[in-house]
Amino acid sequence: MSAGNPRTLFDKIWAHHVVETLPDGTALLYIDRHLVHEVTSPQAFEGLRVAHRPVRRPDATIAVVDHNIATDSSRRTGILDPESRLQVETLENNVVEFGVPYIPLLDARQGIVHVIGPELGLSLPGMTIVCGDSHTSTHGAMGALAFGIGTSEVEHVLATQTLLQKPAKNMRVSVEGKLPVGCTAKDIVLAIIGKIGTAGGTGHVIEFAGEAIRALDMAGRMTVCNMSIEAGARAGMVAPDQTTFDYVKGRTHAPQGEAFDRAVTWWSSLPSDPGAYFDKEVMLLAEDIVPMVTWGTSPEDVAPITATVPDPESAPDETRRAQLQRMMEYMGLTPGQKLTELKVDVVFIGSCTNSRIEDMRAAAAIAKGRHVAEGVRAMVVPGSGLVKMQAEDEGLDRVFLDAGFEWREAGCSMCLGMNPDRLTPGQRCASTSNRNFEGRQGPGGRTHLLSPAMAAAAAVAGHLTDVRDWQPVGSV
Amino acid sequence: MKAFTTLTGVAAPLPAANIDTDKIIPARFLKTIERTGLGKHLFANMRFNEDGSEKPDFVLNQPAYRKTEILIAFENFGCGSSREHAPWALLDFGIRCVIAPDFADIFNNNSFKNGILPVRLSREICEKLMEDAKMGGNARLTVDLERSVVVRPNGEEIPFEVDAFRRHCLLNGLDDIAQTMQHKPAIDSFEAQQRAAQPWLYA
Numbered sequence: 001m002s003a004g005n006p007r008t009l010f011d012k013i014w015a016h017h018v019v020e021t022l023p024d025g026t027a028l029l030y031i032d033r034h035l036v037h038e039v040t041s042p043q044a045f046e047g048l049r050v051a052h053r054p055v056r057r058p059d060a061t062i063a064v065v066d067h068n069i070a071t072d073s074s075r076r077t078g079i080l081d082p083e084s085r086l087q088v089e090t091l092e093n094n095v096v097e098f099g100v101p102y103i104p105l106l107d108a109r110q111g112i113v114h115v116i117g118p119e120l121g122l123s124l125p126g127m128t129i130v131c132g133d134s135h136t137s138t139h140g141a142m143g144a145l146a147f148g149i150g151t152s153e154v155e156h157v158l159a160t161q162t163l164l165q166k167p168a169k170n171m172r173v174s175v176e177g178k179l180p181v182g183c184t185a186k187d188i189v190l191a192i193i194g195k196i197g198t199a200g201g202t203g204h205v206i207e208f209a210g211e212a213i214r215a216l217d218m219a220g221r222m223t224v225c226n227m228s229i230e231a232g233a234r235a236g237m238v239a240p241d242q243t244t245f246d247y248v249k250g251r252t253h254a255p256q257g258e259a260f261d262r263a264v265t266w267w268s269s270l271p272s273d274p275g276a277y278f279d280k281e282v283m284l285l286a287e288d289i290v291p292m293v294t295w296g297t298s299p300e301d302v303a304p305i306t307a308t309v310p311d312p313e314s315a316p317d318e319t320r321r322a323q324l325q326r327m328m329e330y331m332g333l334t335p336g337q338k339l340t341e342l343k344v345d346v347v348f349i350g351s352c353t354n355s356r357i358e359d360m361r362a363a364a365a366i367a368k369g370r371h372v373a374e375g376v377r378a379m380v381v382p383g384s385g386l387v388k389m390q391a392e393d394e395g396l397d398r399v400f401l402d403a404g405f406e407w408r409e410a411g412c413s414m415c416l417g418m419n420p421d422r423l424t425p426g427q428r429c430a431s432t433s434n435r436n437f438e439g440r441q442g443p444g445g446r447t448h449l450l451s452p453a454m455a456a457a458a459a460v461a462g463h464l465t466d467v468r469d470w471q472p473v474g475s476v
Numbered sequence: 477m478k479a480f481t482t483l484t485g486v487a488a489p490l491p492a493a494n495i496d497t498d499k500i501i502p503a504r505f506l507k508t509i510e511r512t513g514l515g516k517h518l519f520a521n522m523r524f525n526e527d528g529s530e531k532p533d534f535v536l537n538q539p540a541y542r543k544t545e546i547l548i549a550f551e552n553f554g555c556g557s558s559r560e561h562a563p564w565a566l567l568d569f570g571i572r573c574v575i576a577p578d579f580a581d582i583f584n585n586n587s588f589k590n591g592i593l594p595v596r597l598s599r600e601i602c603e604k605l606m607e608d609a610k611m612g613g614n615a616r617l618t619v620d621l622e623r624s625v626v627v628r629p630n631g632e633e634i635p636f637e638v639d640a641f642r643r644h645c646l647l648n649g650l651d652d653i654a655q656t657m658q659h660k661p662a663i664d665s666f667e668a669q670q671r672a673a674q675p676w677l678y679a
Contacts, residue, residue, distance in 0.1 A: 019666045020659055024640045028659055030666055032677055040559065042509035051653070056663075059678065068507065083507035090509050127677070134558040134582060150560035150586035151511075152652070160656045162663060166639070198494060199552040202581060232555060234581050255676035263676055298494050319550065323492065416503040416557075425526070437498040437556060439521045 006273035008170045009239050010205045013145040013270065017128045019162055029165045032127040034157050035113045036063040036100065038091040039418070040132030044155035045094040055098045056161045062122055063095050064103040066112045067418045071381050071408040075105060084419065098158075111384025111410040114138040114352035118222065119384055121251025125240035125267040130157055134229045135352045135434065141221035142248070143240030143270055145205070148229065168234045169203055171280040172272075174210035179286045182468040184362065185220030186354060186432070186451035188212065188284075189227040190292035194302040196282055201233030204280060207272060208238050212286035218247040219358035226353045227434050230299040239271035291467050293339055294436045294449040296327040301436075303339065305454070305466045311335035330438055331446050332426070339464050342448070346429040347378040347459035348441070349405075349452050351415035354432035355383030359452040360391045364399040366456035369473035372404035373462030379406040379421070381413040405459065417442045430458035478591040479649030483572055484618040485545030488535045489609035495549050496556035497583060501565045503557075514561055515568030536569075540612035544569075546619065548602060548609045549576045553594075554583025563590045573619045575626065577602050588642045591649065593621060595636050604628070621647055 007015070019028040034057075041063070048055070055061060068084040069075055079085040088105070095102040103109050109116060114135050117123035125143035130136060132154040139146035153163055173192055193200070206228050213224065221238045228236025238244075245264050248254045255263045290304040303310075312324035312335065328335070333342075349355075349363050360382060372378045380400050382388040388410055391397055397407045414421040415433035417440070423429055425444025432455050436447040448464060457470045505517040523534050530537045536544060547566075553576040554562060563586045566574070574587070575595040587594045597605070608629055609615045618627035621643060625633045645652065671678045 020662045022641065026641050028656065028662070030663070030670070039506050043511050043560075046509070047653075053653070081507075087507050087509060124676075132558060132560075134556065136558075148558035148582055150558055150563075150582060150589060152560060152586065152589035156653050156656065159653050160659075160663065161667075162656060162659075164641075164652060164656065198555055199578065199580075202552070202578060229556075232552065232580060253679070255679070259676045263674070266674070298496075319491070319493070416498075418503045418506060435496075435498070435556060437496045439502050440498050443502070443521055443526065 006276040008272040008276045008278065009143065009207055009237055009270055010145060010168065010170055011276070013126055013128065014167060016126070026164050026166055028162050029128060030162055031130050031157050032060060033117070033122060033129040034061045035117055035129070035131035035136070036061060036154070037067060037113050037131070037133065038065045038087045039067045040151050041094065041154055042087060042090045043151050044158055045098065047155040048098065048158055053159045055100055055158045058099045058101065060161065061100045061158070062103070063091060063100050064110060064113055064116060065091060065105050067412045067416070069105060069411045070419055071411045071413045071421060075409055081420070108385040108389060111387065112352045112355060112412055114226065115355060115383030115387065118142055118218065119251070119386055121248060121254030124248060124254060124263070125244055126270055130163065135226050137228045137233070137236045138222050138226040138352055140225040140228070140235050140237035141218060143238060143244055143267065145235055145237065147235040168205045169279040170277065171201055171204035171206045171233070171282070172278040173206050173208050173282045173284070175208070175212040175284045175286050176210045177212060177286040179212050179215070179289060182291055183289050184451045184453065185216050185223040187289050187292045188286070189224045190294065190299070190302045190449065191284060191289050193227065193231050193299050194292070195284065196231055198230060198298055198300045199232040201228060201231040204233050205235045205237060206231065206233045208236060213238060214241065217358060218243060219356040222356065223353055227299070230434055240267045291451065291454050293454065293464055295331065295333065295339060297330055297436055297438050299434070299436060299449060301327065302449070305339055305464065307339055309333045309335055309337040309339065332428070340466060341463060342428065343463045344376060344430045344458050345427040346423060347376060347455050348381070348414040348429055348431040348433065349379070349455050350381030350383065350413050351433035352383065352412070353434045354452050355381060355387065357387050357390050359432065360387065360396050363452040363456040364396045365472045366453050366467065366470055367403040367405060367460065368399045370403055370460045372459045376459055376462055378404065378459035379408055379414065381408045382410050384410045414441050416440060430455045430464060477589070477649045477651060480572060480591050480593050480621055480646045482618065482620045482622065483545060484616060486541060486543055486613070487546035487548055487605065487609040487615050487617045488541045488544040489606045490535065490547055490549040491606055493550040494552045494555055497554055497559050497562040498556055500554070500562040501559065506559060506561050511564050512568055514565035515570070518565040518569045540615070545571055546573045546575065546617055547571055548605045549574065550599070550602060551577045553579050555580040558582045560586045560590070563587045563592050567592055575602060575605055588646060589652065591646065593619060593646060595619065595626060597626070597634060597636055601634055
């Protein structure tokens with residue numbers, strides 16, 4: 001493309017990072033930040049070791065443990081599961097051998113990789129950011145190009161600080177107008193996925209735009225970008241603006257002083273030019289959005305909390321009918337059942353989608369002065385040690401504990417059940433995480449995705465419920 | 477990486493859309509530090525009961541499909557997590573090719589890096605191949621990457637498209653990293669320029 005043409009945010013960041021273009025159009029793309037965790041890195045470091053290759057830019061790399069670790073006090077006395085322990089020890093050995101900066105398990109800065117990146121100023125506007133994890137799309141909220149990669153690509157980045165990539169197509173999802181009271185970023189992104197489907201963004205990078213997106217704080221933008229992978233997109237992004245710059249300023253690894261001002265000047269040039277071309281455009285009206293909840297086993301199977309379970313007989317074709325029947329059976333649902341009648345056994349508030357301080361506050365505002373329903377297990381897992389400390393400074397831990405919630409240590413926890421936090425077969429869970437796939441939170445577990453406030457309300461009610469019916473009973 | 481040229485083998489039908497990577501290999505099996513040995517956990521929740529016994533209805537447990545080398549599925553195969561354990565588990569089981577109307581991006585990338593060929597064909601053709609795959613021991617397809625065709629049991633040849641660079645790497649079993657290392661001078665000069673323009677990225 002010529003320099004004079006209007007370009008998108010994605011086009012600009014891409015162009016800034018192309019080292020070379022191969023004859024067939026594949027680009028060698030430079031990577032500014034590489035986040036590493038224990039699950040998808042051992043085989044990559046092993047590959048380097050076998051080939052006698054060093055890590056090219058340890059200073060652009062950061063490692064942390066999050067997926068595999070216990071979120072109760074047992075983490076202080078060592079990891080019980082021998083396989084989990086081996087994976088964590090392997091990372092600890094690898095970071096020493098290859099000189100990679102590492103945040104240990106018992107460090108206050110430890111947390112979910114997609115929470116700590118922005119929090120520590122490691123994820124900045126205009127960057128290319130990768131991690132061996134699909135929810136790397138979260139960091140696109142900074143106005144960065146951030147995407148998940150496999151372990152072979154992790155090894156490629158460690159060795160060369162580049163990736164071989166074909167450019168993605170541009171897609172813009174605009175959410176116009178003002179979000180109604182009781183609705184959050186989570187409801188926006190669930191509504192988007194419900195509209196475009198789990199493959200709606202395949203091959204594209206989605207730029208989220210419009211008044212309702214601009215009005216979101218950084219935590220909300222991260223929630224939206226986090227789930228762009230659930231729409232099949234390579235990445236999700238929000239253009240950097242004053243909200244972004246205010247968030248970045250003063251963070252540990254962010255540029256300081258004069259360097260910050262220089263950076264802001266550059267970052268301000270990144271938003272899509274007027275008239276830039278998008279291969280695909282989708283528009284939603286914020287005023288149409290209501291609190292959402294998934295009922296099926298794919299994030300696209302989502303409905304307003306006021307809706308009923310659909311009837312497989314109304315499916316457009318045989319394949320979809322069979323798929324719906326399978327979902328009904330797995331989820332233990334009957335057609336026509338009200339979503340608000342579904343009793344929950346477990347409530348999980350956490351994950352890289354919704355575990356930031358803003359999410360903690362939203363859940364606590366509902367929990368305050370109330371109590372978790374009889375027979376419900378409700379757990380709150382902050383996204384990082386720093387989120388946990390801030391929540392405790394604000395007294396949110398007391399709110400949750402007094403209301404009968406568990407208040408735990410930071411980690412991925414029950415989002416994917418790699419650690420001991422798992423559902424048992426048939427248990428129904430209201431979860432603020434990102435995937436409701438069969439068995440995701442434990443074999444036979446039934447997941448309903450929703451916002452932190454909706455999850456807290458479900459914990460108190462003992463069933464899925466419309467958060468708009470639950471006014472706060474006191475200030476937090 | 478093992479080269480992929482031509483494969484003739486049993487194709488198993490998995491007539492569903494959105495087969496996600498949690499289905500291909502559930503998270504509890506990701507605790508390995510090896511690339512190999514995951515075939516025994518492939519499709520674990522669909523393939524085995526809680527006590528570890530086989531679910532006889534699942535296709536890969538049926539005698540005709542125990543040596544499956546090709547999978548036929550519907551839309552959005554491999555969606556969800558970026559775990560490369562998904563192609564590792566397929567490969568360890570012996571599956572070197574998946575045919576579907578489309579694939580999730582990261583799974584698609586990961587497959588090529590491990591000598592697995594994802595073949596994109598229309599829904600209509602996948603439905604025909606699904607019927608072929610239901611013929612049990614006779615469900616043998618040929619996937620010829622050199623000529624970029626799938627050959628049905630009745631001899632009909634179906635052409636498919638594949639990215640030229642990836643085809644080249646797969647046909648020759650080439651390691652990406654060694655190739656990229658040849659561009660080291662370009663990477664060095666990119667870094668020098670970037671360091672001057674955005675020094676905060678090198679703090």
